[in-house]
Amino acid sequence: MRDEMGLFEEPFRSIEQGRKTVEIRLNDPKRQQIQVGDQIQFTHTETSEILLVHVTKRQVFPDFRALYEQIPNEDIDCIGWSLDDLVTSTYTIYSPEAEQQYGALALTIALEP
Template sequence: MKHTMSLFNEPFAAIKSGSKTVEIRLHDEKRRLIQVGDHIEFEKLPDKQERIEVCVEQLMIFKTFEEMYRTIPFRDFGCEGWSMEEMIHGTYEIYTPEQESEWETLAIRIRLIES
């Protein structure tokens, strides 16, 4: 199955370069459909003209983003050298603690598919 998601420039470029191998999302209804072996097409915001495709290699569910960040090395998120505070603050600029509590969190280990 193929899924479509949008990304801002920095995480999009990190996936494209191979430095980001884990994408984070809420474990919401849309993401619950993702299975290992599926493909995700990421569209670069804001215009969605550039796209890259990845294969899902692993799905990991965590109660909180902090639990996720304590388990997975920051370099896998393309954030080597960041502090836990920076990771949490950056994530809460996108998702709220209320959303995190409602849905839990999902780490998607991905492999870039060369086009």
């Protein structure tokens, strides 16, 4: 299965350069369908560039705080960020209400050769 998601400049380049190996998302109905072995097509939101990755691991958490307590900052290319900084930053994308409804998802990914 191939899933499609958009990415802003910084996370797009981070994945492209191999610094980010875990993609964080809300575990909404669309993302609940993603399984290990699936392919994700990331599209840069400004340039329409495309990156293809495959999912090597899928982890569900009750909330983003629990996720960030388990996923190393290096894996999300956020070295030096505090737990509070990570959660606050995530709330600029997803609402606490949506988080409470769906939970959080960590997808370990690898670039397609």
